[in-house]
Amino acid sequence: MSALDSAADKLRAKSQQLAGQGGVKDKVADLLAEDAAFLPKLKPELIKKRAKGEAPTDEKPTEVRQAPSGPQLGKRPKPKGPPGSGGPNPFVVIGIALVAGVALAKWLDWRGHAHPKW
16 A cells, blocks of 8 residues: 555545544545545546546536446456466476486496596
């Protein structure tokens, strides 16, 4: 949660606390509610999107944007192959490495006996 979001939440809570008490407090509550709706629009990401034309710029300042009612993405692509088929079995890979290591050690040992140093 960013600082703007937390400030908007505090303003929203204060406006709900002051609402319905009548007089000046009621007017202040309305102003705080408007400010709470405006603050999240000041996020740098949204300002950047509006400058590039990717976000709407014709909204009213007091208009609160509602979340969409359903998912906005299309269907997910189906994975290729069965789950977990990202490569060979790790136990097979370890087994092959073990066999190759033992074979290399035997070969080096055999070559060492072919030319003794003494």
